[in-house]
Amino acid sequence: MKNSLKDQLKNTLNHTPLSKDKLFTAAQHLVPQQRLSEVAGRFAASRHPLVKKAFVRTFAKAYGITLDEYERKSFNAYESFNDFFTRELTEEARPIDATEHGIVSPADGSISQIGQIEQDKLLQAKGTYYTAGHLLADNDDGNYFADGSFATVYLAPSNYHRVHMPFTGRLVKTRYVPGSLFSVNNTTAAGVPDLFARNERLVCLFETEFGMASVVMVGAMIVAGIETVATGKLQRTDSVQTQEHDMTLNKGDELGRFYLGSTAIVLLPKAAGTKWQAGLDHNTIVQMGQLLGTTNAK
Known part of the structure; x- marks a missing residue:
């Protein structure tokens, strides 16, 4: 049985250390997350010149975005704003590290957490874990x-928002999982238990030279959609949707976009x-194609 809203809010307040952070996180339980994302999505997709100009210019100014690399x-x-938000980089902007058996960052952003999976548990924030199965x-x-390894990369609003392959692999399955749309920033990660396993997400499973591997694209507050090269733009449903695939993607190839x-x-x-590179830690800034670690594949 799901916890009541009162219980959820109580749990959130008990898990978040700062009062302003508690208020921010608790407020997310109250807003109509799906409806808000739907409304934002309609505006973001609009090609009306005035709507497009207002959204693009205001957003670029607020986040200091320039187009030098694009x-x-x-x-x-x-x-449209969506077209701007998923803008493409120039071909030379993000060279893909060529280290043999290397794992590269799938996106521009910052490391939320990185390390070993402890039995079946992944670190979400200090003292907070969730399971791989969930x-x-x-x-x-x-x-x-x-007992494998994981890396969580957070894409801030100002970042390049396409997700690329961290390794070469054959995509064999995608699994769309409906869920909440909490923000995925550090504040919410510290305050909402099982955040990444509660939010809407797309699980991508690959056959690789070192066995099965996965890239999970996790939705968030006001995210108007997830798209991949294999599925196209996903339609939100109330149930888990699984698709079989047979698509080989090389390291650095585009997988999808938010x-x-x-x-x-x-x-x-x-x-x-997997051996992660020294110096990668919580809040480390990374770029798509940057070497994160190496495997022992032969």
């Missing part, structure tokens, strides 16, 4: 990643023997 150099070149919405898949900010989580099996 293919289209003029704000007027984008057909995240993947499948206990057997979760058990497969027991319409507004979110998080990408990479899961690697114990057999990969």
Whole structure:
């Protein structure tokens, strides 16, 4: 049985250390998350010149976004806010690290957490864990990643919002999991238990040289959609939706994109023997294609 709203709010307040953070996190239980995202999505998709201009210019100014690294150099070149938000980089902007058996960052952003999966548990924030089975919405898949490795990359609103392959692999399955749309920033990660396993998400499963691996694209507050090269833009449903695939993607290839900010989580099996690069820690800034670690694949 689901906890009542009162119980959820009490749990949130008990888990968040600062009063302003408690209020921010608790307020997210009260807002109509899905409805808010739907409304934001309609405005973000609008091609009306005045709507587009207002959204794009205001957002770019608020977050200090310039177009130096991007293919289209003029704000007027984008057909909608969504088109601007998922803007493409120039080909040379993000070289893909060529280290043999290397794992690269799937996105621009910051490391939320990185390390080993302790039995089946992933670190969400200091003292807070969630299980791989819950995240993947499948206990057997979760058990497969027991004692493996993971990296969680948070994409801030100002970041490049396409997600790329951290390794070469054959996409064999996607699993859309409906859920909440809490913010995924550090404040909410510290205050909402099982955050990444509660939010809407798309689980992507791959066959690789070191066994099965996964990239999970996690939705967030006001995220108007998730899209991948295999599925197209996902339609929200009330039930888990699974698709079979047979698509090989090379390291650095585009996997998908978010319409507004979110998080990408990479899961690697114990057999990969992943060694993360020294110096990667909570809040470390990373770029897509940057070397995060290496595996012992042969």
